[in-house]
Amino acid sequence: MEFAHVSVMPNQVIDGLAIDREGIYVDCTLGGGGHSLEILKRLDPGGRLVAFDQDPAALAYAGNRLEAYQNQVILVRANFIDLRAKLADLGIDSVQGILFDLGASSYQFDRSDRGFSYMHDGVLDMRMDPDQELTARDLVNQLPKNQLIRIFQDYGEERWAARIAEFICAARNRNPILTTADLVQVIKNAVPAGARRRGSHPAKRVFQALRIATNRELEILGEAIRAAVAVLAKGGRICVISFHSLEERIVKEAFRELAASCICPKELPVCMCGKEKVLRIITSKPLVPSKEEMEANPRSRSAKLRIAERC
Numbered sequence: 497m498e499f500a501h502v503s504v505m506p507n508q509v510i511d512g513l514a515i516d517r518e519g520i521y522v523d524c525t526l527g528g529g530g531h532s533l534e535i536l537k538r539l540d541p542g543g544r545l546v547a548f549d550q551d552p553a554a555l556a557y558a559g560n561r562l563e564a565y566q567n568q569v570i571l572v573r574a575n576f577i578d579l580r581a582k583l584a585d586l587g588i589d590s591v592q593g594i595l596f597d598l599g600a601s602s603y604q605f606d607r608s609d610r611g612f613s614y615m616h617d618g619v620l621d622m623r624m625d626p627d628q629e630l631t632a633r634d635l636v637n638q639l640p641k642n643q644l645i646r647i648f649q650d651y652g653e654e655r656w657a658a659r660i661a662e663f664i665c666a667a668r669n670r671n672p673i674l675t676t677a678d679l680v681q682v683i684k685n686a687v688p689a690g691a692r693r694r695g696s697h698p699a700k701r702v703f704q705a706l707r708i709a710t711n712r713e714l715e716i717l718g719e720a721i722r723a724a725v726a727v728l729a730k731g732g733r734i735c736v737i738s739f740h741s742l743e744e745r746i747v748k749e750a751f752r753e754l755a756a757s758c759i760c761p762k763e764l765p766v767c768m769c770g771k772e773k774v775l776r777i778i779t780s781k782p783l784v785p786s787k788e789e790m791e792a793n794p795r796s797r798s799a800k801l802r803i804a805e806r807c
Contacts, residue, residue: 503530519592529558550625652705
């Protein structure tokens with residue numbers, strides 16, 4: 497299967513990065529290479545791009561797609577939490593722009609053998625890095641009920657978290673839950689019929705929660721943003737695309753914290769914390785896709801782009 501993935505808001509991202517044609521840029525989430533290609537098109541021969549992804553399928557596909565720029569692009573198989581260390585290994589101590597396009601790719605959702613989607617029957621996996629040991633199947637079959645409830649509530653904002661966790665525990669006591677279809681059926685059994693008839697697919701929030709937990713997506717996001725800002729040169733830009741409220745909240749708070757110049761209590765007459773402002777927020781409200789883009793690419797509908805500049 498071809499690595500099919502349409503990068504969202506490419507024009508807004510390029511505008512947001514305010515590209516220096518001789519600069520060094522980082523794509524923390526390479527995917528199909530769409531954003532990386534647009535960045536490379538705007539670089540002179542002296543400019544460079546470092547692109548990260550955990551998925552070897554993404555790296556292989558994007559490597560072919562970006563072949564014309566092979567002298568300017570460095571592909572790194574790693575989680576973006578390792579950004580600073582990997583850049584240091586490459587002898588890079590500062591960059592002019594960094595992009596995060598969060599979440600899973602369309603390719604990962606559409607491949608049944610990756611186990612990300614409740615729409616395709618396949619092994620219950622959900623690993624972005626296929627060499628990682630922990631899978632969603634492990635979480636579903638091994639975690640105690642109270643931990644499953646917490647994951648479904650915290651990462652999926654699932655109303656029926658406790659009931660779904662109870663049904664999962666009962667089902668796995670009979671037989672292991674091994675496939676996405678197995679899990680979807682358990683969820684459907686757990687969610688009352690009236691609730692199943694309203695809103696989105698009953699398994700949507702649980703699958704989101706398990707994907708986030710399996711890949712530690714929210715756990716590492718704030719730290720990764722702070723590490724990225726630390727390697728931005730003065731005037732460099734950071735762009736972050738999020739796809740659900742949990743990601744969006746972390747991005748917003750990280751930007752707000754880094755853009756604050758003092759966190760002392762208001763009653764203190766002088767600043768005692770010594771905190772310096774390191775970011776200037778460009779987007780007071782996140783940018784969203786155009787109506788035309790949302791119609792052409794329905795998966796872009798929930799995307800939000802925040803942009804900030806290093807002071």
